[in-house]
Amino acid sequence: MAAASSSDGATSGxxxxxxxxxxxxxxxxxxxxLQFFVWGAWYVAMWGFLDENGMxxxxxxGSFDAAAYTVAPxxxxxxxLTLGLIADRLMNTEKVLAILNLVGAVLLWIAPSLAKAGAPETLGQQFTHPMILCLLCYMIxxxxxxxLTASLSFKHLANGEKEFPVVRVLGTIGWIVGNWAMWGCRLFTGESGKLSEATAALQASAVNGEIPVAAQTTFDQAVAALSFMDNSPHIFHAAAIASAILGVYCFTLPKTAPPAKGEPISVGKILGVDAWSLLKNPAFFVFAMASFLVCIPLAGYYAKGYGYVSxxxxxxxxxxxxxMSTGQMSEIFFMLVMPLCFARLGVKKMLAIGMLAWVVRYGLWGWAFGQTGVMLSAPIFAGILLHGICYDFFFVTGMIYTDKKAKPEVRSQAQSLIVMLTQGLGLGLGAQAFGYWTTKCTVDGALDWSKFWYAPAAFAGVVMVAFLALFWDKKVEEPETPVAAS
Incomplete structure (x- = not known):
């Protein structure tokens, strides 16, 4: 039999x-x-664009920027779950990915043209704004x-524990490249023109080759006033182009046929009952609930992290x-050492360390507020650099654990279930909770960042302790020994 990575016929775990x-x-x-270049290119920097356009x-x-960061959950x-069903039963996964990315490219290109200044008078108005609706359709x-990219990868990798981190680390690099490329998008805004004008004026003021003090002062003031926020609509346009490229590229990926193609489809299967049945397993239930709960405090990082750092x-x-992108740089390192960590620590300890990292991150940020100089910058940068542990040890470990526990015919839906619980319910509830918490931490228009960050640190700590006490899954802790195909 030729070498392959198919796991058809495998049992759960x-x-x-x-x-x-x-x-x-x-x-x-x-x-x-490409998957994470698309997301990194616009998602973090979007706040600057919204602020520039009065949103x-x-x-x-509430506010439209809060709505913009709620559409993803x-x-x-x-x-x-429904699209996971399509990949599990109706259509090749690579084709589903291609179609979604191509449609998404069109929506992402259109989104910035729909920006309109204002503030919602009711909660419902948050989600009737044309740009917010367009972003919602894109995120769907x-x-x-x-x-789907996770399930497709595991399908074609012989040893997911060792090989998936190698594949996934390119996603982190893509996110970083997207971040930095879009930081350069300010060159496409009026800032480059302002800099050129100021430089020309400075050069024109020269007398016998010397710059007058007044002219130099004017130039320095002009440079200091330049906006280095990533506020260009090109952040969306560049991401849309990358999404279109990814859509076309997905057609070239290894063919990933639906493992349950031809089986009858019922209402229960459409609702993902097979994937939800994994929750009957006590260990998986604890893992899923801990993942959901810890994502509530995690929402603060995505909603307010950039604003705090800025x-x-x-x-x-x-x-x-x-x-902020230095966090993804640390993620590269931890992603590459994950196989070694799996062998030494196992799933339970890795997940717990990932949760602990969130406690430490928020604790450092809370303590830093009110400090000055290096006592301010060092804890904030340390919190950012913890992202490698925060993300890799928690989310990537969770993907690998889910792949081990799910049967082949429902692995796409199982991965989608975890996405729904974490990126959906967890971050969604978290986004609304942090909106409420922001008002409670604001006095006379000033936000008390210490109070703001200490609360999610405590919440994540409680979830971590409960997880350590309740999670036991010895079968998954046992390392697998790869064998060559016969």
Whole structure:
């Protein structure tokens, strides 16, 4: 039998191991790079664009920037299980990915043209804004791809524990490249023109080759006033182009036929009952509930992390986005050492360490507020650099654990279930909770960041302790020994 990575016929928690086909890992890595380049290009920097277009003002019904960061959780609830069903039973996974990315490219290109200043008077008005509706439709296309790219990768990898981190690390690199490329998008805004004008004026003021003090002062003031926020609509356009490229590329990925094709489809299967049945397993139930609960405090990082770092004037090469991207740089390191960590620590300890990292991150950020100099910047940067442990040890470990526990015919839906519980319900509830918590931590228009960050740190700590006490799954803790295909 030729070398393959198919796990058809495997039972829950087991895989029929073989050697991964040559060239598969690079192909999957390119997929991951583009997948997260698309997200990283616009998602973090979107706040700057919204602020530039008057969409961050708060009204009686909240703010449109809060709505913009809530559409992803809503989409993660609405879409993944049904689209996971399509990939499990009706259509090849690579084709589903291609279609979703191509449709998403069109929506993402249109989104910035729908920006309109204002503040919602009611909660419902948050989600009737044309741009917010467009972003919701886009995220309904994008969020399912997080689970589908994972399930497709595991399908074609002989040893997911060792090989998936190698594939997934290219996603992290893609996110970083997307962040930094979009930081450069300010060159497409009026800032480059302002800099050129100021430079020309400075040169024209020269007398006998010397710059007058007044002219130099005017130039310095002009440069200081330049906006280095990533506020260009091109962040969406570049991401849309990358999404279109990814859509076309997905047609070239290894064919991933639906493992349960031809089986009868019932209402229960459409609702993902087979995937939900995994929750009957006590260990998986504890894992799923802990994942859901810990994502509630995690929402603060995505909703307010950039604003906090920017507000504290923490930058790298003049960009708060650049500073935030150092978290993904640490993620590269931890992703590459994950196979070793799996062998030494096992699933339970890795998940717990991931939760602990969130406690430490928020604790450091809470303590840093009110400090100055290095006592301000060092804890904030340390919190950012913990992202490698925060994300890899929790989310990536969770993907691998889910793949081990699910039967082959429901693995796409199982990954989608976890996306729904974490990126959907967890982050969705968290986004609303942090909106409420922001008002409670604001006095006379000033946000008490210490109070703001200490609360989610405590919440994550409680979840971690409960997880350590309740999670036991010895079968998954046992390492697998790969064997060559016969």
């Amino acid at each position: 087991q895989k029929s191991l073989a050697v991964t086909r040559p060239g598969v890992v690079p192909r999957l890595s390119i997929m991951m790079f 961050t003002a708060a009204g009686e019904g 809503i989409a993660a609830i609405l879409a993944p 296309c994008y969020m399912p791809t997080l689970g 507000g504290m004037n923490i930058t790298l090469f003049g960009s708060s986005t650049g500073a």
